[in-house]
Amino acid sequence: MKTDILIVGTGAAGLFAALHLPSRKHVLMITKKEAEQSDSYLAQGGICMLRDEEDYSGYFEDTMKAGHYVNDKKSVDIMIRSSQSIINQLMEYGVDFEYHHGHLAFTKEGAHGRPRILFHEDQTGKEITSKLLKRVRERENISILEYTTMIDLIVSDDNQCEGIVVENSDGSVSIIQAKYTILACGGVGGIYRNTTNFRHISADAIAIAMNHGIELRDMGCVQIHPTTLYSEKPGRRFLISESVRGEGAILLNKNHERFVNELLPRDVVANAIWQEMEKDKTPYEWISFEKIPEKKIRTHFPNIYRKCLEEGYDCLKEPVPIVPAQHYFMGGIKVGYSGKTSMDRLYAVGETACNGVHGENRLASNSLLESMVFAEKAASEVAVHIDGVEISDEAGFLVDYSKYNDLKKLQKDNKEMVLQTIETLKNELIEKQKSKVQKHKEIK
Numbered sequence: 001m002k003t004d005i006l007i008v009g010t011g012a013a014g015l016f017a018a019l020h021l022p023s024r025k026h027v028l029m030i031t032k033k034e035a036e037q038s039d040s041y042l043a044q045g046g047i048c049m050l051r052d053e054e055d056y057s058g059y060f061e062d063t064m065k066a067g068h069y070v071n072d073k074k075s076v077d078i079m080i081r082s083s084q085s086i087i088n089q090l091m092e093y094g095v096d097f098e099y100h101h102g103h104l105a106f107t108k109e110g111a112h113g114r115p116r117i118l119f120h121e122d123q124t125g126k127e128i129t130s131k132l133l134k135r136v137r138e139r140e141n142i143s144i145l146e147y148t149t150m151i152d153l154i155v156s157d158d159n160q161c162e163g164i165v166v167e168n169s170d171g172s173v174s175i176i177q178a179k180y181t182i183l184a185c186g187g188v189g190g191i192y193r194n195t196t197n198f199r200h201i202s203a204d205a206i207a208i209a210m211n212h213g214i215e216l217r218d219m220g221c222v223q224i225h226p227t228t229l230y231s232e233k234p235g236r237r238f239l240i241s242e243s244v245r246g247e248g249a250i251l252l253n254k255n256h257e258r259f260v261n262e263l264l265p266r267d268v269v270a271n272a273i274w275q276e277m278e279k280d281k282t283p284y285e286w287i288s289f290e291k292i293p294e295k296k297i298r299t300h301f302p303n304i305y306r307k308c309l310e311e312g313y314d315c316l317k318e319p320v321p322i323v324p325a326q327h328y329f330m331g332g333i334k335v336g337y338s339g340k341t342s343m344d345r346l347y348a349v350g351e352t353a354c355n356g357v358h359g360e361n362r363l364a365s366n367s368l369l370e371s372m373v374f375a376e377k378a379a380s381e382v383a384v385h386i387d388g389v390e391i392s393d394e395a396g397f398l399v400d401y402s403k404y405n406d407l408k409k410l411q412k413d414n415k416e417m418v419l420q421t422i423e424t425l426k427n428e429l430i431e432k433q434k435s436k437v438q439k440h441k442e443i444k
């Protein structure tokens with residue numbers, strides 16, 4: 001199979017990139033499951049937008065502070081400055097954000113100095129991604145292949161990406177050649193036991209990049225979400241969005257006492273919960289919705305309310321058990337400001353990619369925004385260069401199919417390799433942070 005531009009992944013990043021590629025070029029999107037099964041669909045809290053010029057320094061500072069001030073400042077600036085344009089485009093695509101007295105309504109989440117998050121009930125990701133998908137399906141130049149899994153890249157001798165190797169829905173292996181390939185494969189949740197992510201979103205692109213020596217960045221920076229609904233059932237952990245705490249929910253230990261400021265950055269709150277769990281010798285702590293008016297819970301958080309009820313907890317009447325779980329990956333395939341990787345003709349966007357915008361820790365509701373800002377930039381750059389690129393007749397000869405005889409083992413080894421790398425680098429980062437705190441104490 002051949003296409004002009006191949007996009008791997010149908011989340012917000014992949015879809016937004018597809019919509020910004022020239023309509024005279026054929027775009028093929030592939031996805032591991034159904035097109036709707038992306039983490040972008042799961043986003044609850046919302047999407048940030050710069051409210052006005054006065055908000056710029058506060059928004060910049062909140063993003064940098066959450067990221068421990070190691071964020072790439074230019075990436076942060078690009079993201080914030082592009083936010084109003086992204087929101088306008090989304091509204092043109094038909095996305096319905098909440099309004100209050102005729103104006104866009106803003107909510108607040110942890111570590112934001114002021115409300116600057118747009119939302120649609122507690123299903124903002126579904127609202128945005130379903131509208132993007134609808135627009136993509138209307139475009140004649142874009143096709144989507146579901147149940148098709150990228151298992152490798154095709155790389156020429158001069159280090160150019162000629163396309164990918166895929167496992168088809170019937171288990172057969174074949175190749176897709178492309179002038180440009182854009183990786184939009186999401187995060188790493190599927191390699192962890194406790195995660196809020198879909199299980200099939202499991203660091204595939206990152207593993208494949210590692211196997212080809214493509215540059216990576218910030219690989220130790222994994223985000224744990226402090227509040228997921230505790231359950232003994234296997235599978236994905238259900239998120240209790242940060243905006244619940246932004247609207248007044250509080251965290252309680254087993255004696256029903258508060259133990260942390262709920263609006264501190266995610267890593268700080270998650271650590272506080274773990275410490276309390278250790279003290280209490282329990283596998284969870286509690287979140288109480290009692291300070292949020294019932295009407296607000298029913299209108300702003302209907303999905304969370306329903307899900308808690310399904311698990312046997314009425315959050316209007318009682319606290320709900322919560323536990324931290326893997327949620328987001330700040331690191332990934334190293335890219336420039338237009339999503340270009342270290343390999344020619346290969347781009348990466350969204351959670352798979354890392355341009356340093358989140359630093360060591362992502363500020364809540366910055367990721368949908370970031371995914372679309374840099375997806376648009378990648379699409380624009382590809383559009384500029386594509387006419388000068390030809391698909392090679394040699395690509396088929398570059399593939400050694402014997403490597404894929406035992407796909408299960410290959411995929412298992414890949415997951416273990418990424419997990420081990422992340423955990424080793426994460427532990428190094430924690431040690432570095434501890435010694436920084438120690439040095440700071442000594443100086444004081």
Ligand SMILES: Cc1cc2nc3c(=O)[nH]c(=O)nc-3n(C[C@H](O)[C@H](O)[C@H](O)COP(=O)(O)OP(=O)(O)OC[C@H]3O[C@@H](n4cnc5c(N)ncnc54)[C@H](O)[C@@H]3O)c2cc1C
Nearest residue numbers: 009010011013039040043045046150185186350351367368
């Ligand atoms: C529960 C939850 C709540 C969240 N809430 C928010 C929020 O309120 N605000 C916010 O900004 N962010 C939120 N996030 C984060 C945000 O949703 C994601 O970071 C963002 O949507 C990532 O988009 P993406 O397009 O990069 O990847 P995804 O949306 O994860 O899409 C990845 C795509 O890649 C495909 N794929 C993966 N591997 C392969 C392969 N090997 N071959 C083929 N296809 C493949 C998948 O099938 C999928 O289509 C939340 C995340 C979760 C899990």
